[in-house]
Amino acid sequence: MTSFTEQDQHQIFSQGASLEQVETQIQHFIDGFPFLPVIKAATVGDGIIRVDESGLDNIIADFDRRADSLSLLKFVPASGAATRMFKSLFAAMEGKSDKSVEEFFARIRDFAFYDALGQPENLDRQTALSILLTDEGLDYGNLPKGLLLFHQYPEGPRTPVEEHLIEGAAYANSGGMVRIHFTVSPEHRSRFEELIERVRPTYEEKLGVQFDITFSEQKKSTDTISVNPDNTPFRNSDNSLLFRPAGHGALIENLNDIDADVVFIKNIDNVVPDRLKDTTNTYKKVVGAILLDIQQQIFRYQALLEGDSVSEGYLTEVDEFLRVTLCTLPPTDFDSLSDAEKLDYYRRKLDRPIRVCGMVKNVGEPGGGPFWARNADGSVSLQVVESAQIDLSDPAQKQIFDTATHFNPVDLVCGLKNRNGEKYNLPAYRDPQTGFITAKSKDGKDLKAQELPGLWNGAMADWNTLFVEVPLITFNPVKTVNDLLRSEHQPA
Numbered sequence: 001m002t003s004f005t006e007q008d009q010h011q012i013f014s015q016g017a018s019l020e021q022v023e024t025q026i027q028h029f030i031d032g033f034p035f036l037p038v039i040k041a042a043t044v045g046d047g048i049i050r051v052d053e054s055g056l057d058n059i060i061a062d063f064d065r066r067a068d069s070l071s072l073l074k075f076v077p078a079s080g081a082a083t084r085m086f087k088s089l090f091a092a093m094e095g096k097s098d099k100s101v102e103e104f105f106a107r108i109r110d111f112a113f114y115d116a117l118g119q120p121e122n123l124d125r126q127t128a129l130s131i132l133l134t135d136e137g138l139d140y141g142n143l144p145k146g147l148l149l150f151h152q153y154p155e156g157p158r159t160p161v162e163e164h165l166i167e168g169a170a171y172a173n174s175g176g177m178v179r180i181h182f183t184v185s186p187e188h189r190s191r192f193e194e195l196i197e198r199v200r201p202t203y204e205e206k207l208g209v210q211f212d213i214t215f216s217e218q219k220k221s222t223d224t225i226s227v228n229p230d231n232t233p234f235r236n237s238d239n240s241l242l243f244r245p246a247g248h249g250a251l252i253e254n255l256n257d258i259d260a261d262v263v264f265i266k267n268i269d270n271v272v273p274d275r276l277k278d279t280t281n282t283y284k285k286v287v288g289a290i291l292l293d294i295q296q297q298i299f300r301y302q303a304l305l306e307g308d309s310v311s312e313g314y315l316t317e318v319d320e321f322l323r324v325t326l327c328t329l330p331p332t333d334f335d336s337l338s339d340a341e342k343l344d345y346y347r348r349k350l351d352r353p354i355r356v357c358g359m360v361k362n363v364g365e366p367g368g369g370p371f372w373a374r375n376a377d378g379s380v381s382l383q384v385v386e387s388a389q390i391d392l393s394d395p396a397q398k399q400i401f402d403t404a405t406h407f408n409p410v411d412l413v414c415g416l417k418n419r420n421g422e423k424y425n426l427p428a429y430r431d432p433q434t435g436f437i438t439a440k441s442k443d444g445k446d447l448k449a450q451e452l453p454g455l456w457n458g459a460m461a462d463w464n465t466l467f468v469e470v471p472l473i474t475f476n477p478v479k480t481v482n483d484l485l486r487s488e489h490q491p492a
Contacts, residue, residue: 048469050468074263169207256427
């Protein structure tokens with residue numbers, strides 16, 4: 001057990017954390033996180049649902065019919081800084097050019113932020129980069145992606161925040177009310193609020209809706225302690241402990257504060273111009289309709305399992321629903337359980353939050369993949385699994401990893417309430433044995449940092465999960481600035 005001073009304990013408590021939490025984090029540094037055993041890749045017809053395109057109109061009509069009686073919300077993680085987008089341009093400021101830098105300057109007029117730069121063709125490269133990246137100009141190197149100008153339109157350029165407003169009006173619209181929640185970093189929150197205040201009237205009038213826009217910040221209590229290479233607590237120059245934000249998995253706490261029937265989750269940088277939005281909007285409704293249908297079935301089966309005695313027929317029906325529809329297989333010793341223990345298992349597996357995740361065909365993009373995986377309780381279910389969670393040194397596990405046909409573009413629709421309309425306590429459904437340890441440095445000293453299980457990985461590990469194939473055009477992230485030059489981000 002680590003020996004913490006009185007000053008340390010005061011710091012830990014002021015973080016909103018407990019000594020037990022911090023001790024657990026340090027133990028994770030010592031022991032590492034166990035790999036997640038994958039059984040097989042989820043594929044179309046075996047864990048991934050493919051929707052018949054001829055039935056899309058009926059599915060969409062079904063979702064639209066239900067939407068007005070539901071509380072809908074779009075949840076957008078938007079705190080990530082854009083610094084990594086400009087990695088090659090920062091290198092260019094130090095005199096290191098490459099092909100991407102040459103492409104950037106060759107096509108500089110094709111960026112939506114071109115006019116905001118002034119007249120960069122009349123400036124030397126260093127000055128143009130300084131105007132773009134530093135606080136001498138646009139400060140794009142320090143801003144979050146949500147505040148950058150992404151797409152050009154005849155009436156002027158738009159930020160990702162604005163694109164999410166327009167998307168939200170298409171599928172998170174309940175009777176003309178569109179609720180959108182952005183998670184932001186505290187230092188940039190006022191900039192987001194100012195942007196919303198400036199553009200909201202224009203988009204409300206244009207789209208004929210009212211926006212209810214809210215913000216939250218990653219909670220300090222979810223920050224994790226950092227350690228030295230020998231796993232002792234890392235200390236700042238003033239001898240205080242170093243806590244670091246624990247990645248997007250910490251946002252499960254923000255999501256837990258949301259009160260809505262259906263929540264759509266999508267990353268801030270995965271947006272397209274209006275000309276390409278229809279497919280995205282269509283499949284958001286499709287995935288939403290599938291969630292509502294499955295949720296209805298779950299509620300029905302829960303009702304069948306009420307009471308002290310449940311007929312054999314009902315148990316058989318529920319067992320098949322869990323295995324076939326929810327892709328949840330029982331532990332290997334299931335047959336040896338008593339009837340009461342089996343009934344408890346069925347009730348437990350049904351009474352959980354639910355998510356339906358869009359999956360796109362794998363074309364080499366990094367990201368978590370859809371797998372059947374064995375859980376801590378011995379059951380098998382569908383999980384979004386990152387490569388770091390799989391023991392790729394095991395030939396059998398690597399072979400399974402290599403057979404994945406799809407990956408996760410962060411395209412989720414979630415049901416956060418039980419059949420009585422009560423909110424689930426979402427942190428209770430995360431897998432605490434998942435997480436990531438990374439090597440970092442501070443003030444020239446090496447340290448190890450720890451990230452909580454990702455929001456759509458370990459943080460939702462104990463949710464009922466379905467995968468649905470969605471078209472590749474619904475996934476258009478912007479990882480580098482030159483991604484904005486791809487046709488999907490350019491005007492027609």
